[in-house]
Amino acid sequence: MGAAGKLAILAGDGTLPSDIAQAARTAGTPVCAVDFAGVRAAVPDDVEVIAARFERLGALFDDLRTAGVDRVVMAGALARPALDPAALDATTLALAPRIMAALKSGDDGLLRAVIAVFEEAGFAVLGAHELVPGLVAEEGVLGAHAPTPADRADADRADAITAALGALDLGQGAVVAQGLCLGVETVQGTDAMLDWVARTGAACRPDAKGARGVFLKRPKPGQDLRADMPVIGPDTVRRAAGAGLAGIVIAAGGVMILDRAATLAAADAAGLFIWARGGLA
Amino acid sequence: MGAAGKLAILAGDGTLPSDIAQAARTAGTPVCAVDFAGVRAAVPDDVEVIAARFERLGALFDDLRTAGVDRVVMAGALARPALDPAALDATTLALAPRIMAALKSGDDGLLRAVIAVFEEAGFAVLGAHELVPGLVAEEGVLGAHAPTPADRADADRADAITAALGALDLGQGAVVAQGLCLGVETVQGTDAMLDWVARTGAACRPDAKGARGVFLKRPKPGQDLRADMPVIGPDTVRRAAGAGLAGIVIAAGGVMILDRAATLAAADAAGLFIWARGGLA
Incomplete structure (x- = not known):
């Protein structure tokens, strides 16, 4: 993991966001965490946290670019969100048909759609196992x-x-x-x-x-x-x-x-x- | 359903054994019920009941032949039995390897084995739906x-x-x-x-x-x-x-x-x- 740009951790439950933040720092990579509404980002206190809502992806993409983020990693369990249609920004509204269709598929279909959305917005999407050595078991x-x-x-x-x-x-x-x-x-x-x-x-x-x-x-x-x-x-x-x-x-x-x-x-x-x-x- | 021989209902839970007994009588077929240990055969009171144990299939086959049975039907849910090895008769002992293997497969594998065992003993095995008209839904x-x-x-x-x-x-x-x-x-x-x-x-x-x-x-x-x-x-x-x-x-x-x-x-x-x-x- 080089120091090309900042890594944003889309942080869900559990210890994984914190493990990734620590691994990133060890590797010299600047890191921040994205905290979706209602989810407390489980990262060390001194990690920069960007508040976000699933309904306002356009605002999130702007905030990430402003912060210098070029890579994101999804880490930890996130509940399927209950979306407030009135809160949707223009970017999310344009994505709504795809997101609604993906919500009706299995987990994998939903997450594939999320990855595609971030990639189309210009962010590289990494796997937690690519960032933290030893997370994945050997045979x-x-x-x-x-x-x-x-x-x-x-x-x-x-x-x-x-x-x-x-x-x-x-x-x-x-x-x-x-x-x-x-x-x-x-x-x-x-x-x-x-x-x-x-x-x-x-x-x-x-x-x-x-x-x-x-x-x-x-x-x-x-x-x-x-x-x-x-x-x-x-x-x-x-x-x-x-x-x-x-x-x-x-x-x-x-x-x-x-x-x-x-x-x-x-x-x-x-x-x-x-x-x-x-x-x- | 003709009157060629007697029908034995291998009776499990629910109303199906009783439905079959009544349908058989309506069709003029003599009928009896087989009651496995611990299972109360749910058939009308005046239907002949033959007590049986899963461990003593040889004795059951003898009893069925003595009663004039040439056809059997499985009806109603039967729990997977906990077998007492000490109670096995010679017939069941010979079948034990097949039955033990079948117990480790899904329901379908187990019941296919049970059907084969009765057929090899000379009994025709019928389906409940072949005996009771209207049990199976039309489109x-x-x-x-x-x-x-x-x-x-x-x-x-x-x-x-x-x-x-x-x-x-x-x-x-x-x-x-x-x-x-x-x-x-x-x-x-x-x-x-x-x-x-x-x-x-x-x-x-x-x-x-x-x-x-x-x-x-x-x-x-x-x-x-x-x-x-x-x-x-x-x-x-x-x-x-x-x-x-x-x-x-x-x-x-x-x-x-x-x-x-x-x-x-x-x-x-x-x-x-x-x-x-x-x-x-």
């Missing part, structure tokens, strides 16, 4: 526990399911235990799906002493990893443990691990494996 | 309410999703609202999925005044309709209404409507459409 078993052959078979089935779902622009994750699918990620997201498995999955495993199952997460086939790259973190581990699973399988090179030390410590403590599997991204 | 809008163009678009998306899921032997249903998938049926079944959408779906629709969404149910592509033909009933309508949906889409010719009068009355009262769509089965 291998990462923690203290390892998958059994039964867990690997469950991972194979979850792989087939998520590949088919991804082609439809549905979610990026699925839970499989003893060959049976206990959960499929839909627009409610990973956390809600794992909580659902925790509540409903116990009676669904044919062999009470058999494999406890895996949660697999991967990018959709062909997904633009600059937007919505799948992530796991300590909370994912807690929810997977709560769902009674044996471990978490992620696509090596295709899923970010937030707060890696805490994530692996939580998995080790809960007896879960974390396996970054090749061939999924 | 068209069935109740007082009709889908809007937006509902039809949601049905198209749900169709694409269930077709892809069915090819993987996952569930038979999905919920789509405003183009977004709010739920996918997994082994927990339709009721649990609709309850999940009721709990989690409200915030997921981009336009609060837009299409409320549809629940679509269809057989899996290539599914053997003698086993686990998809069904809806009054309870499905109640749960779909609880999930805030606009209506229910079923495959014309491929989904049974239990207690049709009550189902349509419930839909009319709740303002939901019931649409039996062609081209899905």
Whole structure:
């Protein structure tokens, strides 16, 4: 990452915006954060924050250019916005048909549209994983526990399911235990799906002493990893443990691990494996 | 349905076993019910009941032949059994590897195996829809309410999703609202999925005044309709209404409507459409 221009972090929830801000500074890149209405930008206090609204993209583009920004990165979860039509500026109004159409597609379609809008406005769009080394897992078993052959078979089935779902622009994750699918990620997201498995999955495993199952997460086939790259973190581990699973399988090179030390410590403590599997991204 | 031999109803939950028993009698076919351990056969009191255990299929086949049974029909939901290995008879023991493998596949794989086991023992296996006329919906809008163009678009998306899921032997249903998938049926079944959408779906629709969404149910592509033909009933309508949906889409010719009068009355009262769509089965 050179020092050509300023980087703007479109900041959502979680620790990722802060990680990116710190990585940018380490690399000598000037950085600012964009705080959309109602979202508190989770960046260090001394990082410049530009207030923004989804309805006023024209104003945001002007502010970014004034600040010297030439690159943006989307970081952290942002809720699908409820837009106030009366607040739309001319730029956003012209984009409205595309944005409304994208809001009705899956996450990937929406984020592809957002990337296109920023690129057309002259900004380069980077992926968080391009900025922060070590966010994306290398292939291998990462923690203290390892998958059994039964867990690997469950991972194979979850792989087939998520590949088919991804082609439809549905979610990026699925839970499989003893060959049976206990959960499929839909627009409610990973956390809600794992909580659902925790509540409903116990009676669904044919062999009470058999494999406890895996949660697999991967990018959709062909997904633009600059937007919505799948992530796991300590909370994912807690929810997977709560769902009674044996471990978490992620696509090596295709899923970010937030707060890696805490994530692996939580998995080790809960007896879960974390396996970054090749061939999924 | 002729009077060639006796029909045995492998009876699960719900009103279907009773409906079949009455239809068989109307047609002059002698009938009995098989009651698996822990399941109360829901048939009229004067129907002969043969007690059975999943672990003792050899004994069941003997009992059926002694009773003059040459045809069986599976009717109503049966929970996946927890088998007691110590209780297995010789016939079941010989079948155990196939049954254990089938238990680890989806519902369809399991029921295909059960059908094969009964056929190999010399029994014809019939579908409930072959015995009770009018169980399966003809094409068209069935109740007082009709889908809007937006509902039809949601049905198209749900169709694409269930077709892809069915090819993987996952569930038979999905919920789509405003183009977004709010739920996918997994082994927990339709009721649990609709309850999940009721709990989690409200915030997921981009336009609060837009299409409320549809629940679509269809057989899996290539599914053997003698086993686990998809069904809806009054309870499905109640749960779909609880999930805030606009209506229910079923495959014309491929989904049974239990207690049709009550189902349509419930839909009319709740303002939901019931649409039996062609081209899905």
